[in-house]
Amino acid sequence: MKILIVSWEYPPVVVGGLGRHVHHLATELAAAGHEVVVLSRRPSGTDASTHPTVTHISEGVLVVAVAEDPAHFVFGEDMLAWTLAMGHAMVRAGMALHKPGVGEGWQPDVVHAHDWLVAHPAIALAEFYDVPLVSTLHATEAGRHSGWISGRINRQVHSVEWWLANESDSLITCSASMQEEVTELYGPTLPPITVIRNGIDVTTWNFRERGPRSGPPKLLFVGRLEYEKGVQDAIAALPRIRRSHPGTTLAIAGEGTQFTWLYQQARTHRVARAVDFLGNLDHTELLSWLHGADAIVLPSRYEPFGIIALEAAAAGTPLITSTAGGLGEAVVDGVTGMSFQPGDIAGLTSAVREVLDDPAGAQERAVAARARLTSDFDWHQVAEETAHVYAGAKRRVRQPLARPQIPERPLPGR
Template sequence: MKILIVSWEYPPVVVGGLGRHVHHLATELASAGHEIVVLSRRPTGTDALTHPTYTHVTDGVLVVAVAEDPHEFRFGEDMLSWTLAMGHTMTRAGIALGKPGVGPAWEPDVVHAHDWLVAHPAIALAEHFDVPLVSTLHATEAGRHSGWVSGRVNRQVHSLEWWLANESDSLITCSGSMRDEVTRLYGPKLPHIEVIRNGIDVTTWRFRERQPRSGPPQLLYVGRLEYEKGIQDAIAALPRIRRTHPGTTLTIAGEGTQIEWLRELARQHRVARSVTFVGNLGHDDLLGWLHGADAIVLPSRYEPFGIIALEAAAAGAPLIASTAGGLGEAVVDGETGLSFLPGDVAGLTSAVREVLDDPAAAQERARAARERLTEDFDWHVVAAETSQVYQSAKRRVRHPLGRPDIVERPLPERDLGT
């Protein structure tokens, strides 16, 4: 089949887990014999006047990376305007794929969209080529904000997600909890939703047994620095952990809008010297931290899946994770890691203490987590299941959609440091 994948992230432009997911999926589909074109974007700061669309083939995937139109929109300040401009550029590049003379004429059998940021180009291109639209919804705006969409931009993003979900001919979510969330938020007239887990290439993550070592325990968090990731709960638990395990440190890897708030929170809990922010880590550096930490702590309050849980399992890092969303499905409590309820600081503290008190049992769970990856999270399986969705997708009859129902509620009181 000829597949046009539309994503606002694709290497070398990687913002989070979505970019890595799309990259692995695209290359695995290509290796299975499908013709794959990925329509994505060039790094922020390029423009179409001096940096034309960049087309190249990598790992059997034709990547069409569009440059920004000449404008002054910034994602953090003009998110919807920036997104619409990107979508316009992607649409032009996608239509050009089917034009003889511009290049070898190529028309897809299906368009696969990844998240709301590409709703406009994906819907337009599926309509232009008259082919089914498959959409993977990696997260929701309501989920990211504890169920509320009270702000103007929040409502706009929610509406785009609703539109993409209802315009699609098939939907994919990465976990059962995300399927339920999408159904509740965007139903009742949605197409069929298939649950296909994220995958991992275990060959790129060298497994290492925990080695006995001296010195204080080291905890690690990896991910975006946002409220829904629950890092504030790990910081709140650290003073309690240090009472029974003196000297314990927490290293926080990643970037995000809440970094200054988290720094202040560490000062308030009097653990500022024990909390280190190291920013985004490259693959080799991340692997080194995973090998060196006594445990990785993933305290998300909202998590559609959590790819870092798979990466940590592949590297052999003992897992301590909340049961939020997909994490509750990725980590089997007591078998492949230890779990606690989202926002439960006492439960998080207890799980960390259990890991530090019994490293042999933690290592046994880490081995089980690694073994599970080759059975349940193999990219070959993910690609095969996704291919089945492509083949069964049929373009639905379109009806007027109207507008989504949005209930405005005040956000819960919390200091986000902004």
């Protein structure tokens, strides 16, 4: 098949897990013999004079990295305007693929959108080429904000997500919990939804068994420093953990808007000296920290999937996770890791103590987690299942859509 993937991040422009996901999916599809074009962008804050649009082939994928237009928008200050401008530039680049001398009349069989930020170009290009639109919804605005969609920008983003979901001909979510969330938020006239879990390349995460501990226990968190990631719960649990396991430290890898607040939380709980904020880590640094930690703690309040749980398991790091969303599906409590309810500080503390008190049991669960990865989360299988969705997607008859009714209060159960 000829596949046009539209994503606001793709290496070397990577913001989070979405960029890595799209990269692995695209290269695996190309390896399977499909003709893949990825439409992405140049780094934020650049323009066509310093960072012009470039087209190159990387790992069998034709990557079109689109330059920013000269209009002055800053993502952190003008998010919706910046997103619309990016989409406009992507539409022009995507349509150019059809021109002789540019794409030599290339036309996709399907357009695959990844998240709301590319809703406008993906919808426009699927209409221009008159082909099915498949969309992967990696997260939702409501989920990211515990069900609240009351802010002006929250409502705008939610409406774009709703529009993308209802304009698509097929939808993909990374977990059953996300499938339920999307159905609740954007139904009832949605296209078919297929659950395809995120994948992992285990060859890049060499497994290391734990030897006898030397020194105080070391816990690790990896992720964005945002409220929904629950880092504050790990910090709140640390004084309790240190009472039974003196000297325990918590290393926090990642960046985000809540850094200052989280730093203050460490001071409030009087564990500032035991908490180390590492910032973003490259692959080699992250692997070193994973190998050196007694366990990784992922206390998410909201988590569509949680790719870091797979990466940690592949590296042999014992897993301690909340049951939020995809984490509850990826980690089998007592078998491939230890779990607790989101926001349950006592449960988090208990799970950590069990791992630290029984290193042999933690090692057994780590081995089981690694074994499960090779069968359930293989990228070859992910690409195969995605291609099956492409093949089954049919362009629906379009009907005019009214604006959605947007809830201003938390959704039921949140």
